[in-house]
Amino acid sequence: MKEKSPSILILGGGVAGMAAARSLKNQDLSVHLVEKDDHLGGKAALWACMATDTCKNCGACLSQEMARQMIDQNNLTTHLKTKIDTLKKTSKGIEALLTSGTTITADKVIMATGFDAFNPAQLTSLHWKDHKNIITTAQLNTLIREEGLNNLLENAQSPKIAFIQCVGSRNKKLKKDYCSQVCCKISMRQAQKLVHNIPDAQITLFYMDLQIIGKEIRQTLNLLSKQINLVQGIPAEILEDPDTHTLTLVTEDITTQSRSAGQFDLVVLSVGMESARDMNETTTLLEAVPNDWGFFNTKDAIVSKDLYIAGCAAGPKDILTSNQEGKIAGAKILEDLDLAEKPDINVAILGDGPQADIVTQAVAAKGYPVYIFSTTPAAKAFDMKPAQDNPPLSNIKLTRSKLTGSKLNRSKLPRSTLTGAKILAVDGTAGNFSIHYESRGKKENLTCGAVIAALEPCSTPNTGKGEFQTAMDLNTFSQISPGDLPEKSLILLDYFGPEFKSSARQALTVALAARKAKKEITILMNKMLVHGALGQRHYDQARTADILFLRFNTPEDIKIQPQARGFHITLKEATLPNFELALECDCLVLPQSINARGKFETIAKILRLPLDQEGFLQSANVRHRLIQSHRKGIFFTGTCHDEIDNHDLKTEIQEILSALATLDSPHQETKVTIDEKKCAKCLTCYRICPHSAIILNEKMRPQIMANACFSCQLCLSNCPAYAIESQGFTNDQIADQVTDQVVIFACERSCALAAENIVLPEKTQLITLPCACRISCDMILKSLINGASKIIISGCHEGNCRSMEGSTTARSTINAIAKMPGIKADIIRWEPVAANETHKFWRIISKA
């Protein structure tokens, strides 16, 4: 008799829970997703779209799409409006009685129960309960989503709005001495959204240390600092003017050396995250013990056997990271149940720094043959060498032989022919890439299943020039034994721009070590980054260890004079604006500046993938982050693509490994075919495919590779010979559905999801497309001929399209059509609507 397939119980249908469920698809498992609410998606599903003109990369809309995908997952049973009644461990597994009466005996349990927002009523002086215009970021979110903010503000043209950060975070008194990781990003995005919606709004954001971490947030800050007031120092009290009832915040007034009262129409409390309040009992039943904060993100938390914790139940984090943790939890379960697969592929790793070493070790340890292409800075070429030759990786041979036996025989590695190689192109698709490279004048070819870019950005020392001639690099400083360090050192952060989190953490770590050796350490900074579970505790430790922290507003506030020995510094300290401080130190320490500076242009072109705005690999697009690209099988990790510390790197590697394991899992039918008889081999499709999913086959004909295709159908709408077809979905077939109505062509991942639970008004018709870029001139004109009274094309916000340029392409097609003779003004238009913008969609169709 066939054994019963293992049962997996997932508690919580938010982003992490859904991601975990999805990572278990196509497996002989019985997966149960238990959700207390009446919808999947958790808190992210209630989050508003933060897009302005373009996507702001929050990732909230992804939860809607994930929820949709759950419906189609065969091995999954979703239990909505259900809670756990009792849980007990039996010999058969963990027996869970659900409130619905169902009993599930699970082999493994994933706890993805999420978080609760801090309840600001605890801080009575904020008067959150007493005044309708004091709201939390969560409430503001609802107002934005439901488009109700103008009502609250009584349609004020120029409302004054304040954001107060760290409400319920970084607070020892409340036993919440942790940073909630997301609130700065949330407030900054919301502020940006408000500026977009109410251009004359006067916004002030009061912060403690603005956590500028991550590629999209550095960009946001650049824009935002010109649009709103950013003020260091957070009011702990909101007063109400007894006569006018306006809200008053008292802050320090540097110019008059007193306090000044600012009047606001709306105060937004940026509330932190705390562990889900109703989860205590469940954790107890599962014999798990969270840490003092109620989370599982520190070593003192105990996770019991067969229990996996993902998402915000583990600790505060954003949507993309929750998604990542869900995937990793699923992958771990497959591994622990011996269900994990290891496809027979080679893996190419680009990069030879310490990060690439760590990645190589991890990938090789899984038994994949690894090939490293390392950069040679002078020629900017990519040097290929077999993994075993890399000295820091001496343990690879061992792990390999253990895991994969003779298959990875050293002699099989093409070591003699592959030195000094320069990558020319990366062709093919996931599972079957061809890396063309040139080695000693000879063109060579390596076949591999996946490519991992683990390059490192430029680290430019700031020492050795100008007044910093005799300053010391932080890396050098870190390598000196603490006892041998100079007596008085000053570490200067943020002087050359916001520090990357790795530098900030390095500074704290080395300062603590130096302090232990009784050295005097001062850290001069613009802000302290307290990322990660223990970020705040590290900072607290450092302050109690008498490391001196000084703050500056702008680099102009610091004057540095090198002395015969050491440095003399005069400083206008941010918290003491009335006089200058004179500092002396034996040693001035500066971290290196991390930037991309054109370093990745070549490799990005070779990989046919875009860079982000700062020149780092990988666009900020949330559809593929954190580690994937829109070219399946190509992954990014480490500092070449984002601000990554060692902890993040480990997590990224775990996600990459889980993605490698499912690289050749069954693919969805793309339903798009090329009719060879019609194809003129013009190669338009080959050229424009955003996913590089069209290859030239042996007959030199374009061929769509199902394993790489995302079915955006851009090829179809652009084929000049109409040779590319989609089953039952030709231009004619689409246009034939059109009747005498307002027609909305909706992207299935955004607008169509937003419209899902809406009863359309009369004379309105919605036609779902795989991507907004599916529209074509031919299709639109035919629709107009068939009587469409108005055509609205709606897709993702720009920057959010899974096929990268789909929305931009659709918009330019629309512009071209609108300019055609005989096309009435306003008969056709573009409206971006994200999956979580149901209210906006409703507004658009009701006005149409």
Add this chain to the structure above:
Amino acid sequence: MDNAKIDTKSNLSRLLNQLSLGDNISECLTCGACNSRCTWFDGEGGPIPRQMVRMAALGLDDKLVESGMLWDCLICNRCTQGCPMGITMDIIVRRGRSLGIAAGQIPTDIEKGIKSRLETGDVNGLTKEEFVETVEWVSEEFVDEVNDPKAAIPHDKKGSKFLYLPNPRELGINLLHLTAMGKLFYAMEETWTMSSFHTDVTNWGYFVGRDEIARKIASMVVEPAENLGIQTLVLSECGHGYHVLKFLLPELIGRKPKFDVKSIPELTLEYAKKGVLKFDPSIHPYKIAYHDPCNIARKSGCYDAPRQLLDLCCQETVELNPNREDGICCGGGGGILQDSTSTKKRKITGKPKADQMKACGLKHLATACLSCHRQLGELSNHFKLGMKVDTVASLASESLIL
């Protein structure tokens, strides 16, 4: 621009690092929460709490003293209430005041008060003989008042259950208050006494942040009290006196005293709850607002007793907004009321309180501290609020059914 040198081994830094409560100044996150909580609110001058903490943390003793903020601060600890790290402003400021370089800033009245307290036992310089004379005279009046020849305001009676520690004003310009308190004791039917060795609930050593002075003054209370063998030291309504004697005393004298410490409203409430004291609330047929003295409420945690007592002897107690932990200082705290040169300044520091009093729309206000009582009364006059200000215990005494 001025130049200052960081010195983490400065006198102030060292003083603060000796303390268990105040050694957390280095923990300041520079979050600025304190700035928004200062009762000086929107106004010129005055202390900027974060600057004070930062100057203390960086050992900028001279700058801190020069800033003049130390004696502008009302040490109401309202900022401390909002501090996520629990940094106690009260300690920082008092230690700052105690620095040698700050000596020149001590208000003359306070300096004089301390001197006469140490010399005569009373801030106003009331001698032992004058004390005895005053109390005996009040006692005679008291017999007539309660119409009982056995009634008295006793002094120096060994073995009494209670020792009453008056406010100096009760022995000077406000003798009626003493009579009123006597009535409460009389109705409790317990033995009680006053002491000619120490006539005063105040401890101005607290204001100047000098532990040795505060200790000396406290000992002037503790020793005679223990010699009299009393069970409970009953404090007149005094904010800082309450905070020092009820809250700081063990730390100050290095041991637990051999008696309990209660304020007169607390004791009165206790006897009301026992059913010994009865009140007629119709004597005060009006709603009354209650002002939390910072030293009694926020700094010592006594919020409910005065309110409960008010409920018994008035029609209804009404809250000012904000109140309790967030209550606003009367504007006379930290020694400013005791400094006769600060009368004008007290109208500025008291403005937020006056606004709050006005906003409540009532004609009656009670408090449990005679310093607050005086300041609130002056605010009512100055801002023409028409509010009658009473202390809780005197209202209780008025309502008392004998």
